[in-house]
Amino acid sequence: MSQLATGETRSAPLEATGHRWRWLALAVILTAEVMDLLDVLITNLAGPAIRAELGGSASLIQWLGAGYTLAMAVGLITGGRLGDLYGRRRMFLIGVLGFTAASAVCAVATSPGMLIAARVAQGLFGAVLLPQGLGIIKEVFPPQQLAAAFGAFGPVMGIAAVGGPILAGWLVDADLWGTGWRAIFLINLPLGLLATAGALRFLPESRPAHASRLDLPGVGLGAVGALLLVYPLVQGREQGWPTWTYAMMAAAVLVFAAFGRYEVRRQRAGKDPLVVPSLFRRRAFTGGLVAGLAFFTGLTGFSLVFSLYLQLGLGWSPLRAGLAGMPQAIGMVLAFVVAGAGLARRLGRTLIHVGLAVVVVGVAGMLLTLRLVDGELTAWQLVPALLPVGFGMGLVMAPFFDIVLSGVEEAETGSASGTLTAVQQLGGALGVALLGTVFFAEFPDGPGPAVRLTLWAEIGLLALTFGAAFLLPRQARESADAPH
Incomplete structure (x- = not known):
């Protein structure tokens, strides 16, 4: 009680x-x-x-x-x-x-x-x-x-x-x-x-x-592993990708492996693990981790690069750049409304795939717009691309957590939910690090080539999400009643 x-x-x-x-x-x-x-x-x-x-x-x-x-x-x-x-x-x-x-x-x-x-x-x-x-x-x-x-x-x-x-x-x-x-x-x-x-x-x-x-040792291992992964991705480009950047990323893999072994030993000793090890034997959960990491990496990285392109590349003011992003935010809100009206319950996992396809259409539309626009780009010319980007992202996010959690046992839900939420934030950090680095690496050749290469990287992350989503359950549990 x-x-x-x-x-x-x-x-x-x-x-x-x-x-x-x-x-x-x-x-x-x-x-x-x-x-x-x-x-x-x-x-x-x-x-x-x-x-x-x-x-x-x-x-x-x-x-x-x-x-x-x-x-x-x-x-x-x-x-x-x-x-x-x-x-x-x-x-x-x-x-x-x-x-x-x-x-x-x-x-x-x-x-x-x-x-x-x-x-x-x-x-x-x-x-x-x-x-x-x-x-x-x-x-x-x-x-x-x-x-x-x-x-x-x-x-x-x-x-x-x-x-x-x-x-x-x-x-x-x-x-x-x-x-x-x-x-x-x-x-x-x-x-x-x-x-x-x-x-x-x-x-x-x-x-x-x-x-x-x-589980303080578990928290420490997770923190060290995440930092070893993100730090070289952000700093490596400016340092010319020296050997230590690759060594840090390799060390991140070893630290995460040590984290997994430690959690198993902790559970066998009768202590509370930070993440329940049995979760990683469930296809739905591991698929959800991969899909979530790839998707939220792309989502956060896209938002950063879009803002940088408008301000650093086109010279727009922060207010103008903020207004230009409204169609994406509005599309996402509309998608949550549509999904909440019963679409998520009826389509289940299929809605995630539909949403990802819509996002790809929007990103492709942005690539086409940047290629065809002759002269100064306007915010109105971005609307047809940004609306489907936001709408598709909303369709993916609306059912995602409930569907992933329906593939684990009730007793594992708390640990699984916390881990998924943490992976969502880790994806945000990776998106800023990875797609931001791609953008800045190409920026000396011009803002156009930089943003186009980043958008192709975004499509690659969406394709990875699309494939991993097939590992998820087809439907969410009817009892899910809380946001994640």
């Missing part, structure tokens, strides 16, 4: 009626989710302006995104356990206060290293913050209202996805009180303080009676 703030066991009447302030609690959790989503999106647009002021090489732009998502990936696997051990409300508060403080450091950063370190801190505190929200929602809402509560995530996240880049672009261009790009981090301060005040007033304390112990 879970425990509330009073320390008493949750009563049957509360399970039936829900917590008194449950809708306000949901608003507090959504505020924190918006903070995270905005910080994923904003640095793609603000990166060139940040580099222009702070200096540094092109890799600074990549590390602004990769540092955040890499830290988030490492922390997410164990973030939920911290709430189980020490209380979800307490860890939510620590996460939101730490995230807000790190945002303040980002806003006053005076060097590239200081800013990257603050972004890493944001990712780590975000990994503490985000897992607590879903646990609290399941605690405070009665079963008959859970669907409505989780359903609120879609519209709010959709509005943030559409409005976030535009807001970031406007803040950079407006240069309010001389803050420039720093305003994109300062905006987190009122949001964070509002979320903190709301959490203190409206969130109950809760934790399960039986919580898994932390």
Whole structure:
């Protein structure tokens, strides 16, 4: 049984009626989710302006995104356990206060290293913050209202996805009180303080009676392996790909293998593993890891390169670049609506393949547009390509997690869900590192060749996702009721 703030066991009447302030609690959790989503999106647009002021090489732009998502990936696997051990409300508060403080450091950063370190801190505190929200929602809402509560995530996240880049672009261009790009981090301060005040007033304390112990050595091995993989991909191009870059990537494989062996030994010793080893013997889960890693690598890398092409290649302002990306965000929101209306339930895995095909059509349309456009490219000329890119991505994402999780046992769902979410963030870091490096490597030959080569790499990642998706179950479980 879970425990509330009073320390008493949750009563049957509360399970039936829900917590008194449950809708306000949901608003507090959504505020924190918006903070995270905005910080994923904003640095793609603000990166060139940040580099222009702070200096540094092109890799600074990549590390602004990769540092955040890499830290988030490492922390997410164990973030939920911290709430189980020490209380979800307490860890939510620590996460939101730490995230807000790190945002303040980002806003006053005076060097590239200081800013990257603050972004890493944001990712780590975000990994503490985000897992607590879903646990609290399941605690405070009665079963008959859970669907409505989780359903609120879609519209709010959709509005943030559409409005976030535009807001970031406007803040950079407006240069309010001389803050420039720093305003994109300062905006987190009122949001964070509002979320903190709301959490203190409206969130109950809760934790399960039986919580898994932390696997700190496992976290350490996973972190080292991820860093050994991402670091040379970002820095190798500028260093001329010396031998140490290949050695680091080879070492990453060895570290991940050591991680797997350690988890097996830990489970045999009767301890709680970070990732349940039996998951890797399930075709659906391993296929989901490959498909998810390839897909989210392509998704995040595409967003970064698109913004860099418009700003560095075409000389567009951050606001204009943010507005140009609206069709992709709108297409993604529309796809979630369509999938949620029953399409995901009827088509299951087929919807993932359909979505991937639609994305390929959109990327091919962008390649054709860039080839045919004579003279200055306009935002309107990109709409026919960006709409299907966003719509197809939404069709893939809508059923993906539920379908993958339907291929594991119920007892493995928690570990599988945390691992998939971490892989999603790792894919974000790899996308920034890999596709960003492809773009910058070709950029001296012109922005056109650079973006075209990156788009072909994107098609390759989509093809890998398409093949791996055949390993997934055909349908999701009917009982899935939570977003991932």
